[in-house]
Every structure is written in C-alpha cells, then in structure tokens.
Amino acid sequence: MGLILLVEDEQGAAALLRRYIENSSDGHRLAVFGKAAEALSFAAQNKVDLFILDIQLLDYRGTELARQLRALPEYRFTPILFTTELAGEELSAYREIKCYDFLVKPFTEEEFQKTFHAALEMGAQMQAVPEILRIEQKQFLFEYEIRNILYIESFGKRLLIHTAQTGGSEVTDRISGYSLSKLLNMVPRDRLLQCHKSFLINPVHICKIDKANRLLYLKECETAIPIGEKYQKAVFEREKP
Structure with a gap:
C-alpha cells in the first residue's frame, strides 16, 4: 500500500x-x-x-x-x-x-x-536498491550504503565516517571538505540524525539512550555518543526506531 x-x-x-x-x-x-x-x-x-x-x-x-x-x-x-x-x-x-x-x-x-x-x-x-551516500575526494569517489553507517563525527573541516561491516567489525574513513549539515542534505530525510554539534548518528542502530547522562549507544559500536542539549528532544523521540 x-x-x-x-x-x-x-x-x-x-x-x-x-x-x-x-x-x-x-x-x-x-x-x-x-x-x-x-x-x-x-x-x-x-x-x-x-x-x-x-x-x-x-x-x-x-x-x-x-x-x-x-x-x-x-x-x-x-x-x-x-x-x-x-x-x-x-x-x-x-x-x-x-x-x-x-x-x-x-x-x-x-x-x-x-x-x-x-x-x-x-x-x-x-x-x-540500497540507498547510497556518495562522497567525492579529489579523484576518488567513496560510496557508503546508508544502512551501514553507524555515526559520523566532525573535527573542524575533517569528518570521520564509521561504518559497520559484515562480521561486526567497524571501519573508519577520513573525509575532508564536507560539513555535517551538507551530509544531512545529501541523504533522504530521517536517514541520519544529528545528536550533537559534532555528531550524526544512524537512528536504526540505536540500542540504548542514557537520558540522565545524555549518551546514546549503537548496536555493534562500543563508543558512547554524546547528546547535545539542543538536539536531545529529537533524539529522545527516536529512542524506538
């Protein structure tokens, strides 16, 4: 339907x-x-x-x-x-x-x-067909299946894209020339969620939200992701993806 x-x-x-x-x-x-x-x-x-x-x-x-x-x-x-x-x-x-x-x-x-x-x-x-995020880096083109993206963190003009691989391993790629806001505009609505000024997460991977300490945890990921005060309402509403 x-x-x-x-x-x-x-x-x-x-x-x-x-x-x-x-x-x-x-x-x-x-x-x-x-x-x-x-x-x-x-x-x-x-x-x-x-x-x-x-x-x-x-x-x-x-x-x-x-x-x-x-x-x-x-x-x-x-x-x-x-x-x-x-x-x-x-x-x-x-x-x-x-x-x-x-x-x-x-x-x-x-x-x-x-x-x-x-x-x-x-x-x-x-x-x-799997939804793909395509990122150009000089003469290279990086392609990520959006469903495999765990989270993306920002360090000034540099981004780290963390993806889940078959078998439970995690791979991290360094990307330059892109901002978090630009990446949000490159993917379909609601596929990625900003939880902090320096972090985007894939809400389908959320397994736990610690509201008291403003932290969230993702499946197949050991890193605790901070939740910024500005973004906490949107995150808490997505607790059950």
Missing part, C-alpha cells in the same frame, strides 16, 4: 482520477491538492510513493512543482506521472525532469491503470 499524491485543480478530473485509483483495488492511500504549494508542503512532511501532477495548475505549473520535488533528496527518483492537454509539452517535461511517464487528456481508465501500475512497480524496484 503506497501513498499517492494527486495534484489537479479541476474538480471533475480529480474525481475521475480518484475513482480510477480506488478501482485499482490495491488499497492505496490518496492525497489530493489543487495547488502546487500545498502539495509541496505535504510532500515534505510525508513519504509519497507516486506523484500524479497536472501540468497546468492554478498557482504555478506542475513542471515547476516536479523540479522542486526532484530537489528534495528523498524524491530524486520517485516516479512522477504528468497529465496534460498540451501536445508536445509532456515530451519536454519527460526529458528535463525525468518523470516516469505522461498521460494526454482525455485518456481511458485502461490507459491510466496500465501506466499507474507500471509506475508503482518501478518505484518499488527503486526502493529495493
């Missing part, structure tokens, strides 16, 4: 698409907005699995909304379907924004269902 975000300002078209999606009998959740700005705000606070965007919207164009969505790390590869009445523009959007597909109005329910299910299947396949 996925969350579908439909952005369509024409009530009749929105009602028709809602019926088509309900007829898919897959139990998808659906959020419908008539304005791009409202849809963008919703997407930033919820995990959306598929976007269906009308190119012509009341406040601004669906293609511009798609560009803003693509700028969010968690939606770089999420499938986007465009609906449009403008011949030719859908091809431009397809190339520039890398949407999954487009539907030219009027389209039949059969055409919609075929495209809709193909997009959902592609999105599910993309999610099955």
Whole structure:
C-alpha cells in the first residue's frame, strides 16, 4: 500500500482520477491538492510513493512543482506521472525532469491503470536498491550504503565516517571538505540524525539512550555518543526506531 499524491485543480478530473485509483483495488492511500504549494508542503512532511501532477495548475505549473520535488533528496527518483492537454509539452517535461511517464487528456481508465501500475512497480524496484551516500575526494569517489553507517563525527573541516561491516567489525574513513549539515542534505530525510554539534548518528542502530547522562549507544559500536542539549528532544523521540 503506497501513498499517492494527486495534484489537479479541476474538480471533475480529480474525481475521475480518484475513482480510477480506488478501482485499482490495491488499497492505496490518496492525497489530493489543487495547488502546487500545498502539495509541496505535504510532500515534505510525508513519504509519497507516486506523484500524479497536472501540468497546468492554478498557482504555478506542475513542471515547476516536479523540479522542486526532484530537489528534495528523498524524491530524486520517485516516479512522477504528468497529465496534460498540451501536445508536445509532456515530451519536454519527460526529458528535463525525468518523470516516469505522461498521460494526454482525455485518456481511458485502461490507459491510466496500465501506466499507474507500471509506475508503482518501478518505484518499488527503486526502493529495493540500497540507498547510497556518495562522497567525492579529489579523484576518488567513496560510496557508503546508508544502512551501514553507524555515526559520523566532525573535527573542524575533517569528518570521520564509521561504518559497520559484515562480521561486526567497524571501519573508519577520513573525509575532508564536507560539513555535517551538507551530509544531512545529501541523504533522504530521517536517514541520519544529528545528536550533537559534532555528531550524526544512524537512528536504526540505536540500542540504548542514557537520558540522565545524555549518551546514546549503537548496536555493534562500543563508543558512547554524546547528546547535545539542543538536539536531545529529537533524539529522545527516536529512542524506538
């Protein structure tokens, strides 16, 4: 069951698409907005699995909304379907924004269902691929599976990235030219959590939080990670990942 975000300002078209999606009998959740700005705000606070965007919207164009969505790390590869009445523009959007597909109005329910299910299947396949953090260092490119990152600590302009390896060992790499805030913007939302001005941790590895001493412990890691006062509320809320 996925969350579908439909952005369509024409009530009749929105009602028709809602019926088509309900007829898919897959139990998808659906959020419908008539304005791009409202849809963008919703997407930033919820995990959306598929976007269906009308190119012509009341406040601004669906293609511009798609560009803003693509700028969010968690939606770089999420499938986007465009609906449009403008011949030719859908091809431009397809190339520039890398949407999954487009539907030219009027389209039949059969055409919609075929495209809709193909997009959902592609999105599910993309999610099955491990999420990777890629860091450039001069002529080298370091790639880390985000799920294997334990924590990252900062020492001025230098970072230490600690990762868990098969067998329980820990590997540490030294990285320069990156800040903690920059790394946070490079990964999907909530994958890493800042717990201290000098530390990011992977919340899926949390095994214990010592609130009295403001320390947290990670699975497969002997180091106790400090919790800064500024970040303690966010950390305590993630005690049970």
